[in-house]
Amino acid sequence: MNNNIxxxxxxxxxxxxxxxxxxxxxxxxxxxxxxxxxxLLSGRLPEKGGKFIQMEDEIASMCAIxxxxxxxxxxMTATSGPGFSLKxxxxxxxxxxxxxxxxxxxxxxxxxxxxxxxxxxxxxNQARWGTHGDHAIIALTASNHQDVFAMTVDAFNLAETYRxxxxxxxxxxxxxxxxxxxxxxxxxxxxVERLRTSVRKGVDYHPYLPRxxxxxxxxxxxAEHRYNVTGLFHDMWGFPSNNPxxxxxxxRHIVDKIENNVHSxxxxxxxxxxxxxxxxxxxxxxxxxxxHLARSRRARGEKLGVLxxxxxxxxxxxxxxxxxxxxxxxxxxxxxMGQVMRHVKAAxxxxxxxxxxxxxxxxxxxxxxxxTLLRVIQGRGV
Amino acid sequence: xxxxxxxxxxxxxxxxxxxxxxGIVLNALIRAVQGMGLDKNDIVMTSGIGCSARISGYVDFHxxxxxxxxxxxxxxxxxxxxxxxxLLVPMGDGDALAIGGNHFIHAARRNIxxxxxxMNNRIYGMTGGQFSPLSGIGKKATxxxxxxxxxxFDVVKMAVASGAxxxxxxxxxxxxxxxxxxxxxxSHKGFSVVEILSxxxxxxxxxxxxxxxxxxxxxxxxxxxxxxxxxxxxxxTLIPRGIFVDDKDASEYCSAYDKIIETAMKGx
Numbered sequence: 001m002n003n004n005i006x007x008x009x010x011x012x013x014x015x016x017x018x019x020x021x022x023x024x025x026x027x028x029x030x031x032x033x034x035x036x037x038x039x040l041l042s043g044r045l046p047e048k049g050g051k052f053i054q055m056e057d058e059i060a061s062m063c064a065i066x067x068x069x070x071x072x073x074x075x076m077t078a079t080s081g082p083g084f085s086l087k088x089x090x091x092x093x094x095x096x097x098x099x100x101x102x103x104x105x106x107x108x109x110x111x112x113x114x115x116x117x118x119x120x121x122x123x124x125n126q127a128r129w130g131t132h133g134d135h136a137i138i139a140l141t142a143s144n145h146q147d148v149f150a151m152t153v154d155a156f157n158l159a160e161t162y163r164x165x166x167x168x169x170x171x172x173x174x175x176x177x178x179x180x181x182x183x184x185x186x187x188x189x190x191x192v193e194r195l196r197t198s199v200r201k202g203v204d205y206h207p208y209l210p211r212x213x214x215x216x217x218x219x220x221x222x223a224e225h226r227y228n229v230t231g232l233f234h235d236m237w238g239f240p241s242n243n244p245x246x247x248x249x250x251x252r253h254i255v256d257k258i259e260n261n262v263h264s265x266x267x268x269x270x271x272x273x274x275x276x277x278x279x280x281x282x283x284x285x286x287x288x289x290x291x292h293l294a295r296s297r298r299a300r301g302e303k304l305g306v307l308x309x310x311x312x313x314x315x316x317x318x319x320x321x322x323x324x325x326x327x328x329x330x331x332x333x334x335x336x337m338g339q340v341m342r343h344v345k346a347a348x349x350x351x352x353x354x355x356x357x358x359x360x361x362x363x364x365x366x367x368x369x370x371x372t373l374l375r376v377i378q379g380r381g382v
Numbered sequence: 383x384x385x386x387x388x389x390x391x392x393x394x395x396x397x398x399x400x401x402x403x404x405g406i407v408l409n410a411l412i413r414a415v416q417g418m419g420l421d422k423n424d425i426v427m428t429s430g431i432g433c434s435a436r437i438s439g440y441v442d443f444h445x446x447x448x449x450x451x452x453x454x455x456x457x458x459x460x461x462x463x464x465x466x467x468x469l470l471v472p473m474g475d476g477d478a479l480a481i482g483g484n485h486f487i488h489a490a491r492r493n494i495x496x497x498x499x500x501m502n503n504r505i506y507g508m509t510g511g512q513f514s515p516l517s518g519i520g521k522k523a524t525x526x527x528x529x530x531x532x533x534x535f536d537v538v539k540m541a542v543a544s545g546a547x548x549x550x551x552x553x554x555x556x557x558x559x560x561x562x563x564x565x566x567x568x569s570h571k572g573f574s575v576v577e578i579l580s581x582x583x584x585x586x587x588x589x590x591x592x593x594x595x596x597x598x599x600x601x602x603x604x605x606x607x608x609x610x611x612x613x614x615x616x617x618x619t620l621i622p623r624g625i626f627v628d629d630k631d632a633s634e635y636c637s638a639y640d641k642i643i644e645t646a647m648k649g650x
Binding site: 024025027043046047049051053055056059060061063064065066067068069070071072075089090220222223224226227228229230231232234239240261328376 | 390393422426434438442443444447448456457458459461463465466528538643645646647
């Protein structure tokens with residue numbers, strides 16, 4: 001039997017994806033429901049000469065991966081809601097200092113300690129605005145293990161491409177359920193490696209001067225170019241500056257490099273959309289229920305389809321507007337109180353046709369739960 | 383290499399107040415590095431936030447100016463991912479033992495090969511003179527107009543108790559001693575802590591009527607005593623200076639991890 005075929009948890013699929021992408025450093029702190037990622041990498045990383053460290057807290061874990069990224073390594077940390085809150089400080093630092101890194105948030109119920117062993121999708125907005133100040137962020141998600149693997153590889157690729165932290169927003173159901181994963185052969189998925197400067201020794205290197213295409217070639221700590229990295233606004237050498245022009249241009253740069261590339265970053269899947277009259281928008285484990293419902297209603301001739309989001313930030317509003325145009329109703333299926341639904345309403349031409357099918361009690365939303373709302377929308381009673 | 387070749391002269395003059403002890407610490411640190419003949423490309427300095435942390439901007443090493451209190455956590459990532467680098471981490475009172483206290487004790491516990499330099503001026507200078515966990519009881523500060531009721535940490539005792547394998551204390555006045563201790567700390571393979579008492583005449587000195595920089599340095603001279611000296615024996619109220627711990631046998635974290643890699647590569 002091909003040993004590329006595995007029967008694994010979502011958290012294991014994430015680990016396989018990270019290893020495929022070339023992770024060499026992981027720092028973390030135990031937290032349900034993401035702990036398996038740390039456990040597995042503590043065994044797998046040293047097998048390939050990589051490093052794993054269990055830090056004293058979530059803050060330190062986030063700081064440690066930034067430090068390790070600067071020596072030229074591919075880095076990741078993993079956590080859940082309460083730990084994700086703690087990582088926000090250094091996440092903002094990584095945005096400001098433009099450090100490639102991947103942060104996995106396997107979502108559980110919140111706020112606070114919340115519902116540790118149960119599912120939620122309540123960190124959508126925290127992923128966007130959890131750290132202070134204007135900034136842009138990339139957040140990807142997945143509903144099944146093959147996609148968890150693919151999105152994890154993508155997260156590393158996007159982090160290197162845009163020199164930015166990338167967040168993987170999984171949820172407890174995806175993290176803990178087991179299903180098949182086929183690990184692709186080496187080379188099947190292209191990998192983006194660190195873009196290093198070609199500036200030679202002795203020539204003035206500008207670590208924060210973007211090239212024409214907006215990318216910033218890096219130089220590893222320990223290599224011939226010595227420069228400063230700071231969370232303060234900084235000039236092209238990385239030295240602190242509060243010059244209004246420097247401040248404005250840097251802020252525009254860190255936002256525009258992502259927001260202007262929303263079309264390259266956006267990832268989604270269509271299920272039965274071609275002639276759909278009703279469209280469900282979902283992501284993560286709730287998308288599984290939406291797709292299940294669409295499939296079963298299609299069998300009975302109902303024109304129901306699903307737009308499954310695989311990237312949430314930057315918000316794919318153009319795709320959503322386009323796919324929702326002319327539909328009788330748009331049903332956003334998620335396990336929170338409408339965090340994506342609000343952005344869908346803002347994106348579409350007819351926001352009054354957008355409805356929320358949600359569950360916020362720690363249980364996976366079922367196809368029946370969604371169907372109940374659909375019947376009301378269709379005026380067919382409960 | 384001349385001293386000036388270790389500095390980023392483009393960024394001078396520095397931002398420290400007249401009379402501040404931090405410039406003397408910078409001087410001692412550069413002379414220590416120069417004396418050891420270290421290659422600038424092999425040195426990474428990480429720092430946090432505060433007056434002390436700005437030291438990283440002025441030195442021509444790989445420099446990482448980070449978040450308040452987190453310099454050691456960033457340094458741990460740099461060091462473990464590339465153990466051949468030499469890590470220098472200058473910290474202020476808050477960086478080391480308030481917001482950064484947890485990172486400090488855990489870095490010491492791991493015995494990772496990093497040199498932590500605690501520039502103890504007993505005050506938060508950059509924010510304008512609030513008391514710190516190193517101020518001690520009965521001191522005046524902008525957040526203690528009626529004097530402090532908070533006890534201070536003893537940096538040396540804290541470092542020793544946490545497992546640091548090289549622990550020393552000196553002052554900005556004893557600059558040659560500081561150079562010597564810093565060289566020993568940097569050479570030491572393991573977590574090293576050097577506490578350097580530094581003066582802040584602008585805030586601490588002014589509020590507590592300790593006079594100008596020279597009278598504060600006079601205090602550093604007259605109220606401290608070298609370990610093993612007659613002066614310290616005679617007057618136990620003096621603050622001891624010197625090397626408190628120098629354990630060369632303890633297992634260093636990155637070396638221990640290399641053994642993990644060796645085992646893992648052989649298969650569990």
